[in-house]
Amino acid sequence: MTRKAAIIGGGVIGGGWAARFLLNGWDVAVFDPAPDAERKVKEVLANARASLPALSDMPMPSEGQLSFMGTLSEAVAGAGWVQESVPERLELKRKVYQQIQAHCREDAVIGSSTSGFKPSEIKGCATRPDQIMVAHPFNPVYLLPLVELVPGDSPAALIAAAKEVLRGIGMFPLNVRKEIDAHIADRFLEAVWREALWLVKEGVATTEEIDEAIRMGFGLRWGQMGLFETYRIAGGEAGMKHFLEQFGPCLTLPWTKLMDVPEFNDELVELIAGQSDAQSGQHSIRELERIRDSNLVGFLRVLKDRDWGAGKVLRDHDRARQSQAAAEVSAAATTTGAPLELLPMQVLPGWIDYNGHMTESRYLFACSETTDAFLCLIGADMDYVAGGHSYYSAETHILHKGEAKLGDRLLGTLQVLHADEKRLHVFVCILKEGVPVATLEQMLLHVDMKAGRACPAGAEVLARLMPIAEAHKALDRPEAAGRFVGERRGR
Amino acid sequence: MTRKAAIIGGGVIGGGWAARFLLNGWDVAVFDPAPDAERKVKEVLANARASLPALSDMPMPSEGQLSFMGTLSEAVAGAGWVQESVPERLELKRKVYQQIQAHCREDAVIGSSTSGFKPSEIKGCATRPDQIMVAHPFNPVYLLPLVELVPGDSPAALIAAAKEVLRGIGMFPLNVRKEIDAHIADRFLEAVWREALWLVKEGVATTEEIDEAIRMGFGLRWGQMGLFETYRIAGGEAGMKHFLEQFGPCLTLPWTKLMDVPEFNDELVELIAGQSDAQSGQHSIRELERIRDSNLVGFLRVLKDRDWGAGKVLRDHDRARQSQAAAEVSAAATTTGAPLELLPMQVLPGWIDYNGHMTESRYLFACSETTDAFLCLIGADMDYVAGGHSYYSAETHILHKGEAKLGDRLLGTLQVLHADEKRLHVFVCILKEGVPVATLEQMLLHVDMKAGRACPAGAEVLARLMPIAEAHKALDRPEAAGRFVGERRGR
Numbered sequence: 001m002t003r004k005a006a007i008i009g010g011g012v013i014g015g016g017w018a019a020r021f022l023l024n025g026w027d028v029a030v031f032d033p034a035p036d037a038e039r040k041v042k043e044v045l046a047n048a049r050a051s052l053p054a055l056s057d058m059p060m061p062s063e064g065q066l067s068f069m070g071t072l073s074e075a076v077a078g079a080g081w082v083q084e085s086v087p088e089r090l091e092l093k094r095k096v097y098q099q100i101q102a103h104c105r106e107d108a109v110i111g112s113s114t115s116g117f118k119p120s121e122i123k124g125c126a127t128r129p130d131q132i133m134v135a136h137p138f139n140p141v142y143l144l145p146l147v148e149l150v151p152g153d154s155p156a157a158l159i160a161a162a163k164e165v166l167r168g169i170g171m172f173p174l175n176v177r178k179e180i181d182a183h184i185a186d187r188f189l190e191a192v193w194r195e196a197l198w199l200v201k202e203g204v205a206t207t208e209e210i211d212e213a214i215r216m217g218f219g220l221r222w223g224q225m226g227l228f229e230t231y232r233i234a235g236g237e238a239g240m241k242h243f244l245e246q247f248g249p250c251l252t253l254p255w256t257k258l259m260d261v262p263e264f265n266d267e268l269v270e271l272i273a274g275q276s277d278a279q280s281g282q283h284s285i286r287e288l289e290r291i292r293d294s295n296l297v298g299f300l301r302v303l304k305d306r307d308w309g310a311g312k313v314l315r316d317h318d319r320a321r322q323s324q325a326a327a328e329v330s331a332a333a334t335t336t337g338a339p340l341e342l343l344p345m346q347v348l349p350g351w352i353d354y355n356g357h358m359t360e361s362r363y364l365f366a367c368s369e370t371t372d373a374f375l376c377l378i379g380a381d382m383d384y385v386a387g388g389h390s391y392y393s394a395e396t397h398i399l400h401k402g403e404a405k406l407g408d409r410l411l412g413t414l415q416v417l418h419a420d421e422k423r424l425h426v427f428v429c430i431l432k433e434g435v436p437v438a439t440l441e442q443m444l445l446h447v448d449m450k451a452g453r454a455c456p457a458g459a460e461v462l463a464r465l466m467p468i469a470e471a472h473k474a475l476d477r478p479e480a481a482g483r484f485v486g487e488r489r490g491r
Numbered sequence: 492m493t494r495k496a497a498i499i500g501g502g503v504i505g506g507g508w509a510a511r512f513l514l515n516g517w518d519v520a521v522f523d524p525a526p527d528a529e530r531k532v533k534e535v536l537a538n539a540r541a542s543l544p545a546l547s548d549m550p551m552p553s554e555g556q557l558s559f560m561g562t563l564s565e566a567v568a569g570a571g572w573v574q575e576s577v578p579e580r581l582e583l584k585r586k587v588y589q590q591i592q593a594h595c596r597e598d599a600v601i602g603s604s605t606s607g608f609k610p611s612e613i614k615g616c617a618t619r620p621d622q623i624m625v626a627h628p629f630n631p632v633y634l635l636p637l638v639e640l641v642p643g644d645s646p647a648a649l650i651a652a653a654k655e656v657l658r659g660i661g662m663f664p665l666n667v668r669k670e671i672d673a674h675i676a677d678r679f680l681e682a683v684w685r686e687a688l689w690l691v692k693e694g695v696a697t698t699e700e701i702d703e704a705i706r707m708g709f710g711l712r713w714g715q716m717g718l719f720e721t722y723r724i725a726g727g728e729a730g731m732k733h734f735l736e737q738f739g740p741c742l743t744l745p746w747t748k749l750m751d752v753p754e755f756n757d758e759l760v761e762l763i764a765g766q767s768d769a770q771s772g773q774h775s776i777r778e779l780e781r782i783r784d785s786n787l788v789g790f791l792r793v794l795k796d797r798d799w800g801a802g803k804v805l806r807d808h809d810r811a812r813q814s815q816a817a818a819e820v821s822a823a824a825t826t827t828g829a830p831l832e833l834l835p836m837q838v839l840p841g842w843i844d845y846n847g848h849m850t851e852s853r854y855l856f857a858c859s860e861t862t863d864a865f866l867c868l869i870g871a872d873m874d875y876v877a878g879g880h881s882y883y884s885a886e887t888h889i890l891h892k893g894e895a896k897l898g899d900r901l902l903g904t905l906q907v908l909h910a911d912e913k914r915l916h917v918f919v920c921i922l923k924e925g926v927p928v929a930t931l932e933q934m935l936l937h938v939d940m941k942a943g944r945a946c947p948a949g950a951e952v953l954a955r956l957m958p959i960a961e962a963h964k965a966l967d968r969p970e971a972a973g974r975f976v977g978e979r980r981g982r
Contacts, residue, residue: 011727012725012727040727138707138708138709138712139724139725144707144708144711144712145707145708146703146704146707146708148704172703172707174700174703174704174707176695176696176700177695177696178693178694178695180695183704184690184695184696184700184701184704185704185705185708185709187686187690188682188683188686188687188704188705188709189709191679191682191683191685191686192679192682192683192718193718194682195678195679195682196679196718196719199675199678202669203669204667204668204669204671204675205667205668205675207719207720208719209665209667209675210675210717210718210719211716211717211718211719211720212637212663212665212717213637213639213665213675213676213679213717214676214679214713214717214718215713215714215715215716215717215800215801216635216636216637216663216665216800216801216804217629217635217636217637217676218629218676218679218680218713219710219712219713219714219715219717220635220714220787220790220791220801221629221635221710221783221787222705222706222709222710222713222714223706223710223711223713223714223786223790224706224710224783224786224787224790225702225706225779225782225783225786226701226702226703226704226705226706226710227683227684227687227701227702227705228687228698228699228701228702228763228766228767228770228771229698229702229767229770229771229779230783232767232771232776232779233630233776233779233780233783234503234630235776236502236503236531236776239764239767239776240763240764240767240768241760241764244760244763244764245760269732269735269736272719272731272735273730273731273732273735275719276719276720276723276730276731277730277731279719279720280719280720280723285723285724285726285727285728285730288716288720288723288724289724291716291797291799292712292715292716292721292724294797295714295715295716295793295794295797295799295800296711296712296715298790298793298794298796298797299711299714299715299789299790299793300711301793302786302789302790302792302793303786303789305789306782306785306786306789308782308786309706309707309786310706310707310711313707359856359859360855360856360859360884360887361852361853361855361856361859362852364851364852364855364889365850365851365852368850368851368852392891393851393891394890394891395888395889395890395891395974395976395977396851396887396888396889396891396976397886397887397888397889397975397976398855398886398887398888398889399885399886400883400884400885400886400887418977425976425977441976442976443976443977481976482975482976482977483886483975484888484973484974484975484978485886485887485888485916485932485933485934485972485973486886486909486916486934486973487975
């Protein structure tokens with residue numbers, strides 16, 4: 001599919017889609033007649049640039065081209081994906097689809113960001129209804145992986161292509177099989193929203209108290225397991241059936257107000273807006289966005305470390321890009337006698353201290369990651385470790401030569417100073433724009449992990465290691481190698 | 492208040508309360524007539540021991556005494572806090588309160604874990620209704636901070652005391668001012684639960700699809716901001732009022748099934764239990780608990796790093812304990828010429844690699860934290876850094892001498908090798924049970940951060956540093972000081 005996306009409607013949601021596509025290497029053309037649409041999309045994009053790359057452990061692809069078009073027809077021309085995010089009015093949406101379909105490719109996917117309408121409703125009087133499907137994302141679109149994909153009766157090949165595109169930009173397409181008002185997630189959100197309005201109106205709780213009731217308790221649970229898996233655990237050893245039998249009967253208690261919708265008048269709006277100001281007014285909306293994004297990046301990285309839930313989506317996205325990068329490094333290693341250019345990295349928000357600098361221990365982390373990449377290259381990878389052998393660090397010397405800041409792109413290189421059956425002596429440079437910010441000299445020992453002592457490395461590892469060590473003998477010995485702490489320079 | 496808690500009912504919730512109190516240094520007496528209560532409580536406690544300490548950046552206090560009592564009267568005798576977590580049957584709860592009040596202190600707080608009943612209901616025919624209040628926690632009680640405290644008409648002094656106890660065990664008491672069925676959070680949970688059952692029954696979505704719809708999207712949002720703060724942002728620059736005006740009208744759409752409760756029959760139970768088995772059956776309940784706890788610890792630490800939401804609760808809890816510990820270290824520093832015993836640490840789950848070992852860069856982290864503690868001690872603390880001066884690490888040598896594992900308690904000690912106006916040369920040991928697992932030799936330079944070059948430290952800092960440096964001249968120079976990487980031992 002042509003890697004060009006057309007974004008029709010450039011609000012918070014449209015802007016988020018633009019950022020997702022753009023940062024994943026797609027060209028993006030935006031059409032929105034509002035005079036400040038370009039400014040708004042660029043603000044969303046700035047937020048996305050500050051957060052989305054922090055989810056990746058691979059360097060991001062080069063950004064695509066972003067353009068703002070004066071007409072819808074120019075925006076959709078040649079696009080492989082057209083995403084509609086115009087206001088939630090059915091008549092408007094239907095009109096927009098007719099315009100889109102008069103100018104877009106017949107094989108393009110047209111996705112609708114609608115949170116409420118069913119595909120059969122939006123397809124209404126379309127020229128080619130088959131190419132339209134609901135692709136409902138969640139704000140912030142550039143961070144949250146969920147897309148409710150409601151294809152209706154679109155052809156299977158187009159549905160498969162749509163899922164591939166969404167996965168390719170790091171999202172999680174949830175195929176909603178039966179069309180229904182508000183799909184799945186927004187039905188829950190509406191139920192909670194109704195109840196919350198009623199609690200505020202009756203003075204039972206303020207907006208702040210309601211928010212605390214959510215984020216100090218079940219909100220934390222739901223970021224990593226949903227409703228059913230959480231309750232399965234609550235049932236204890238007896239599991240889901242026990243939980244259902246215990247709590248099922250409570251269902252008949254009329255706890256929630258349910259159908260009792262509060263009248264939506266000025267008084268209620270004032271009450272809620274006033275409480276919300278008291279709760280959050282000390283932060284601007286931009287600040288709140290940055291706080292939210294930083295929290296979400298943190299949560300998502302936690303889940304990524306654990307290969308769980310939304311973190312699994314991130315890992316799969318990395319893995320697809322990683323295999324390609326590994327092949328490139330491997331090819332380079334066999335054709336050069338220079339220090340190996342092993343690991344491109346980017347300074348992530350979690351690497352920064354209260355001072356705005358890269359935390360000291362993260363320099364060692366960057367070096368360790370480079371050494372790990374080298375160990376993978378010579379076959380001492382996780383499978384090898386699972387077999388009971390590993391290289392352990394015995395001794396390390398670090399020289400700090402410069403500073404790295406948030407977002408800096410770094411490159412880890414490695415030179416083998418000496419290798420024998422048991423010992424591996426390496427020199428790692430962490431380069432920023434070709435200049436070292438830190439160097440590391442390290443002695444590693446090959447160990448039998450069960451016996452807890454050094455032993456010769458496996459023949460296959462040595463067969464890969466020794467030719468590199470041999471080639472590196474020709475290299476100059478780095479000046480910092482052999483230094484002790486406090487030694488004068490230029491000895 | 493006497494730091495003894497009586498736990499009446501030892502299920503998942505009672506066990507969680509027991510763990511909270513016990514790990515925060517309270518003695519705990521459990522009463523539950525079920526024959527396997529002791530085993531179950533101990534299993535919850537094992538989970539809590541594996542996760543709760545990981546939230547703290549201070550060593551935990553010594554655990555209290557845990558006892559299982561044969562009678563309710565023995566359990567409640569002398570307790571400052573009595574927590575009732577028996578099944579949700581009003582008659583049963585009322586009977587239990589009569590028994591509790593026949594034997595407990597008159598000044599004790601009696602908290603009820605009820606998720607549904609109002610205080611006025613449970614106080615019903617109590618002897619001293621004033622001392623009973625709802626204290627509704629969320630599973631897992633040992634990790635989630637929320638307690639809905641619904642005091643009804645209990646006296647203000649007792650309410651204040653109850654809040655202090657809850658904060659003291661690291662919880663967040665949310666004062667629910669008007670009593671109402673199911674308090675606040677469970678009203679939301681019930682609304683979502685009803686809707687979810689209906690979606691499963693009608694075949695719109697499976698339990699797994701519903702869980703994905705939650706945890707890939709809004710669940711992540713709700714762990715760090717609640718409903719209103721999230722929507723305030725969604726309103727964009729125009730904020731809450733704009734959001735309300737835009738989305739208010741949707742409220743009248745009959746999206747959710749609301750009052751349409753599915754009949755709770757065997758067929759529905761089988762359907763849900765079957766789908767849940769397909770979704771989560773590959774993990775035992777114990778495994779799911781560990782996965783959940785590990786995720787929650789990760790989320791909570793993310794929020795703690797950012798001093799936000801539930802993480803702020805953790806920080807406040809640490810701060811209270813920290814000031815006491817700092818005073819102890821400071822006193823020790825002035826009275827000894829030995830290496831300074833600066834920083835007790837515990838190996839946290841995030842410090843462990845895929846191999847089960849403490850990650851290499853975390854040894855440097857532990858050393859950096861020790862050096863930071865020293866810098867605070869001599870007055871080069873965060874306020875000093877805010878003034879534009881700081882000590883930067885120039886060069887570091889690490890010797891790995893042993894291994895630390897999850898939960899190990901470590902002690903960071905520091906010896907000053909040399910200090911002058913601009914330079915600070917230190918030797919740090921990370922000890923486990925008195926034996927070094929790693930040593931670090933480091934040269935720090937005092938810098939003018941704006942000018943970006945070395946300069947003399949402030950007079951107040953030197954006035955604290957120099958006497959320590961002078962005292963440390965008498966100490967033996969550590970064998971590893973001055974080593975270069977690969978140097979033979981015993982030179």
